[in-house]
Amino acid sequence: MTVSKAATVYDVADRAGVSIATVSRVLRSPDAVRPVTRERVLDAVSALGYVPSGSARGLAERRTGVLGLYFPGFDAAEDAPPLDVLSDADAPPFAIVRDDADGDDGHTSMLFLDEVLRGAELEAWKQGFELMVGVGRDDPDRSTVRDMAGRVDGLMVLASSVPDDVLARLARRIPVVVLSGPPRGDHYDHVTVSNAEAMAELTRHVLAQVGDGPLAFLAGPEDSPDGLQRWEGFAAAVTAAGRSLDDVTVLRGDFTRGSGRRAAEELVVSGAPAALISANDQMALGALDVFRGAGIRVPEDLLVTGFDGIEAAALSRPPLTTIRQPMIDLGRAAVQVLARRLESMEAEPVLARLPLQILLRESSQRPS
Amino acid sequence: MTVSKAATVYDVADRAGVSIATVSRVLRSPDAVRPVTRERVLDAVSALGYVPSGSARGLAERRTGVLGLYFPGFDAAEDAPPLDVLSDADAPPFAIVRDDADGDDGHTSMLFLDEVLRGAELEAWKQGFELMVGVGRDDPDRSTVRDMAGRVDGLMVLASSVPDDVLARLARRIPVVVLSGPPRGDHYDHVTVSNAEAMAELTRHVLAQVGDGPLAFLAGPEDSPDGLQRWEGFAAAVTAAGRSLDDVTVLRGDFTRGSGRRAAEELVVSGAPAALISANDQMALGALDVFRGAGIRVPEDLLVTGFDGIEAAALSRPPLTTIRQPMIDLGRAAVQVLARRLESMEAEPVLARLPLQILLRESSQRPS
DNA sequence: ATGAAAGCGCTAACAA
DNA sequence: TTGTTAGCGCTTTCAT
Numbered sequence: 072m073t074v075s076k077a078a079t080v081y082d083v084a085d086r087a088g089v090s091i092a093t094v095s096r097v098l099r100s101p102d103a104v105r106p107v108t109r110e111r112v113l114d115a116v117s118a119l120g121y122v123p124s125g126s127a128r129g130l131a132e133r134r135t136g137v138l139g140l141y142f143p144g145f146d147a148a149e150d151a152p153p154l155d156v157l158s159d160a161d162a163p164p165f166a167i168v169r170d171d172a173d174g175d176d177g178h179t180s181m182l183f184l185d186e187v188l189r190g191a192e193l194e195a196w197k198q199g200f201e202l203m204v205g206v207g208r209d210d211p212d213r214s215t216v217r218d219m220a221g222r223v224d225g226l227m228v229l230a231s232s233v234p235d236d237v238l239a240r241l242a243r244r245i246p247v248v249v250l251s252g253p254p255r256g257d258h259y260d261h262v263t264v265s266n267a268e269a270m271a272e273l274t275r276h277v278l279a280q281v282g283d284g285p286l287a288f289l290a291g292p293e294d295s296p297d298g299l300q301r302w303e304g305f306a307a308a309v310t311a312a313g314r315s316l317d318d319v320t321v322l323r324g325d326f327t328r329g330s331g332r333r334a335a336e337e338l339v340v341s342g343a344p345a346a347l348i349s350a351n352d353q354m355a356l357g358a359l360d361v362f363r364g365a366g367i368r369v370p371e372d373l374l375v376t377g378f379d380g381i382e383a384a385a386l387s388r389p390p391l392t393t394i395r396q397p398m399i400d401l402g403r404a405a406v407q408v409l410a411r412r413l414e415s416m417e418a419e420p421v422l423a424r425l426p427l428q429i430l431l432r433e434s435s436q437r438p439s
Numbered sequence: 440m441t442v443s444k445a446a447t448v449y450d451v452a453d454r455a456g457v458s459i460a461t462v463s464r465v466l467r468s469p470d471a472v473r474p475v476t477r478e479r480v481l482d483a484v485s486a487l488g489y490v491p492s493g494s495a496r497g498l499a500e501r502r503t504g505v506l507g508l509y510f511p512g513f514d515a516a517e518d519a520p521p522l523d524v525l526s527d528a529d530a531p532p533f534a535i536v537r538d539d540a541d542g543d544d545g546h547t548s549m550l551f552l553d554e555v556l557r558g559a560e561l562e563a564w565k566q567g568f569e570l571m572v573g574v575g576r577d578d579p580d581r582s583t584v585r586d587m588a589g590r591v592d593g594l595m596v597l598a599s600s601v602p603d604d605v606l607a608r609l610a611r612r613i614p615v616v617v618l619s620g621p622p623r624g625d626h627y628d629h630v631t632v633s634n635a636e637a638m639a640e641l642t643r644h645v646l647a648q649v650g651d652g653p654l655a656f657l658a659g660p661e662d663s664p665d666g667l668q669r670w671e672g673f674a675a676a677v678t679a680a681g682r683s684l685d686d687v688t689v690l691r692g693d694f695t696r697g698s699g700r701r702a703a704e705e706l707v708v709s710g711a712p713a714a715l716i717s718a719n720d721q722m723a724l725g726a727l728d729v730f731r732g733a734g735i736r737v738p739e740d741l742l743v744t745g746f747d748g749i750e751a752a753a754l755s756r757p758p759l760t761t762i763r764q765p766m767i768d769l770g771r772a773a774v775q776v777l778a779r780r781l782e783s784m785e786a787e788p789v790l791a792r793l794p795l796q797i798l799l800r801e802s803s804q805r806p807s
Numbered sequence: 808a809t810g811a812a813a814g815c816g817c818t819a820a821c822a823a
Numbered sequence: 824t825t826g827t828t829a830g831c832g833c834t835t836t837c838a839t
Contacts, residue, residue: 074784431536500834
């Protein structure tokens, strides 16, 4: 644990017998320095294990080279058990668990965020930025995101993870790009996807098979913008096909597997439709479970589709047709937009839309 | 895009009619300031949309309040397609894909890192730190991790993502904790798991069922420290049971599903053992596929176990017994260790070992 | 309770 | 090509 009190430019300059300006030059524009001098400086640098202070640089340069990515909070996190590695040193090296669990809800939603993060990190690296991440929690004064805003050159904010007023304030200091979700005014750049259009297309695909057989839609919570857009896409396709929405059985869930199961049970009781369009995968998977149990065959008796493209959707039986968000590309795109913005603050606000992938799988293909 | 040139303490001080020292006080120790004054300052703060500069703070305070997390690179990333959102504005809103893919290799390994990250972020938040993330890539001069080191108060490094010399150098400036993987000397704090012990325990569990029936071990690549530790745990349990390792059929794979399949095919030809212990889940899953195809029943004819606890292991048929790394806790523990270290540089290096979870599932339970 | 002033470590004019 | 020097925006003694 020998952490010496960090060498500075002065130390390096001393040791190399040059001025601090020369040290700085060697690091930032090596060619502006005579090779011999440069060598001497570099030697001093490695001898002292010198690493420039990001804070000092940031202050002098008036830019940090860091981009911030801010996520909505995943509830359960706050009350995670108070792990304490340091005290229980002699814990057993393993624990045995009989595991009969069947898939956890909630957990999965994170996977999307992970992918966005990966995309953002990749692109940030390509563009020469570092990445700082933060998660929105029930922070009374939103201090985290504000702290972040003070440390980064630009901020990427996922959907509704930051309330409007806070966002507006941060945007006065640094550029902000809003990711995924409905546009939030023309003061920010946006990167999003065409939820409604893709859902409409998928609905057309289903309608083409079921003709005017009975339809059910499994909706998300009322306050979900995504859920709403998906419903709108569905509704548009249905009406465009000359059918009335009154014929459609609309069930409301909360995006969890459990709520999907409950909805399906209702359907089983009231008589199964020809197709069930779900606003997300989790609910569709829950429904699939129930249908299997009830002896309703998918896709022979009933077509089912989801939305999101989670991994479990590919592994279900039958594999679930779904629409996949290009999460990695969302992250990458956000960084690109931000990087561009950083170069020209005057340009018009951007609204980039990324294409969704409709993954046709067995659950929506009626056997001919 | 109205990004004004960021207000500073001076602006706030002017507007509130106080000195910059008072502004600073209001923000850092509000009680040291008379309530009326404080109000006046806070008003100015929100009127101006003031957000303190992290760089200036970091410089003055000599600590940034940021922790760094550095991952090994996931190869394929570098040559990701050169996405360009800004140019193709009128791309179609969706694409239709007939998806018959059966599970992708490689991708999954990332999930672990994601969880570590989540744990680290959670704990960083609890401890009042921000988190910066970086991925190790084939960076000639490792500039990314060095940049990070210059910006953070402490660094968490995953396994072998940073070469020894670089690591040693960074550790001269800031505390470093090494996560998961074999200890790398006593200059760093470590947080890791007991690979070998857990594998030994799992092996005992299997041995208890197969008696002295023939055993096969599906090993990872030779140069994998994890793979090695797992083999050692297995070997220890086998010898402790009074059996010779010469009886064991050892197959070598590369941690991919494909290599698991190939190994299983060999086994099918040469005659299946009573149990197959695999060094990771992917390979075990590949093997499971082959056995099913060959009409070998798991667990009736053959027990199979994996290692890692990936999601697909819970969804396979039969569900795969495996050992799960406590990835979230690894992340949390790393932050805890780092935070502790930041308070006392003199304390002895820590080596924290987290317990693994042995998840017993159908694939290793011979029906009685 | 508040203000004045000295840095924190670096970059970037400007001089030499 | 190299050195001198004035900030960058904040925290923190030390006075008052």
